Amino acid sequence: MLETKNLSFSVEEGGKRKSILKDISLVFDNNQFVVITGPNGSGKSTFVKCLMGIVAPSKGKILFDGEDITSLDITNRAKNGISFSFQQPVKIKGIKVRDLLEIAGAEKPAAFLEMVGLSPEEYLEREISGSLSGGELKRIEIASVLARNSKVMIFDEPEAGIDLWSFNDLVNVFKKAKKNHTLIIISHQERIIKIADRVIVFEDGKVKHIITPDEFIKGVK
Numbered sequence: 001m002l003e004t005k006n007l008s009f010s011v012e013e014g015g016k017r018k019s020i021l022k023d024i025s026l027v028f029d030n031n032q033f034v035v036i037t038g039p040n041g042s043g044k045s046t047f048v049k050c051l052m053g054i055v056a057p058s059k060g061k062i063l064f065d066g067e068d069i070t071s072l073d074i075t076n077r078a079k080n081g082i083s084f085s086f087q088q089p090v091k092i093k094g095i096k097v098r099d100l101l102e103i104a105g106a107e108k109p110a111a112f113l114e115m116v117g118l119s120p121e122e123y124l125e126r127e128i129s130g131s132l133s134g135g136e137l138k139r140i141e142i143a144s145v146l147a148r149n150s151k152v153m154i155f156d157e158p159e160a161g162i163d164l165w166s167f168n169d170l171v172n173v174f175k176k177a178k179k180n181h182t183l184i185i186i187s188h189q190e191r192i193i194k195i196a197d198r199v200i201v202f203e204d205g206k207v208k209h210i211i212t213p214d215e216f217i218k219g220v221k
Contacts, residue, residue, distance in 0.1 A: 002028040002051065002082070002152055002182065007060035009046055020046045021057070022205040028152070033178035035193050036186045037216070038202035044186045045087065047202070048154050051184070052084040053077045064152075081151035087160055087186075089137040091129055097140055098124040106147035116143045117169035134161035139170075146173065152182045159189050171195065190217060 009021040021043045028034055036044050049055045051062060053074040062070045069077060074084075092100070101109035110120035116139040126132065128140065138161050145153055159167055171191050177183060178195070185192060193199055199216040201209040209216075 001030055001063075001065060002184075003063040004051070005061040005063070007047070007050060007062065008058050009043075009050060009055065010058045020205055021050070023060070024205075024207055026200065026207065026210075028182055028184060030151075030182055031178070031180060032198070033174070033183040033196045034185070034198055034200060035196040035213075036184065036200045036202060037188055037193065038208070042202040043205040044202050045156055048084070048156055048184060048186060052082060052154060054084070078148070078150070083145045083148045083150035083153050085141050085145045085153075085155040085158060087156040089134075089141040091132075091137065093127065093129050095128050096124070097126050097128060100128060100140065100144050101147050104144040104147035105149060106144075109147070112143040112147045113140075115146060115169075115173050116140070118143070135163060138162055142170070142173070146177065150181070152184065153177065155183070155185045155187075157186050157188075159187060159192065167191075193217065 004024055004026050007021055007024045008019065010017045010019045024047065038044055046055065050057050053072055057070065061068055064080060064082065069080065098109050101112055106112050109124060113120045113123055118136070118139055128137065138158065142155070142158055158170060162170060174183060174192065175195055187193060193213050193216060196213050199211050199213055200207060
C-alpha cells in the first residue's frame with residue numbers, strides 16, 4: 001500500500017512561495033488501478049514525482065507498506081518496488097533498447113517490446129537516441145517499466161505521442177498489468193479512465209473528487 005499524509009509542495013516564485021500541492025492525503029491500495037486527472041497546472045505531475053522521489057515535498061509524509069519513504073531517493077524507491085514512466089522519455093545515447101530492457105530485469109526483452117506493439121527484430125538493437133520518434137521512445141520506456149515488474153507502476157500521460165493503433169495496445173497492456181500491480185496513471189483519455197478502479201480529480205493543487213470511472217464520464221462536478 002502506498003499512502004500520502006498531508007503532502008504539500010511549494011516553490012519560490014517572484015520572491016513569494018507558491019503552493020503547487022496542498023495537504024494531499026491519499027491511499028493507493030495493492031493491486032488497484034487509479035487514474036489521476038484534472039486541468040493543466042493542477043499539480044498532477046508534481047504529485048507523482050513526489051511519489052517517485054524525483055522532487056521532495058515541502059511537508060508531509062509518503063508511506064510504502066507502512067514504511068516512511070519520504071527521505072528515500074529515486075534509486076532506493078525503485079529498489080523498494082516503485083517504478084516511473086516520464087511524460088517526456090529520457091534519451092540515453094549509446095544504450096541499446098535490448099540493454100535498457102535487460103537492465104530493467106527482462107529475461108526476454110523481445111516479449112516486452114511485443115507488448116507495446118514494437119517489432120523486436122526492428123528495435124532491439126537500436127540506440128535510445130534522437131533517431132527514435134517520441135511515440136517510439138514512449139513505448140520503449142513503458143516496456144522497461146513493465147519489465148521491472150514493480151509492485152507500484154506510475155505512468156505520467158502514457159498516451160502522449162502514441163498513435164491510435166498503438167494506443168489500443170497500450171490499453172490492453174494496462175488491463176493485464178492491473179491484475180497484479182498497483183497502477184497510478186495520469187491521463188485524460190476516456191478509454192484509460194474506463195478501465196480504472198477509481199479516478200482522482202486534481203484541481204488547484206488539491207483533490208477535488210475521488211470517484212468511479214462512470215461518475216467521471218457522466219460529468220460529476
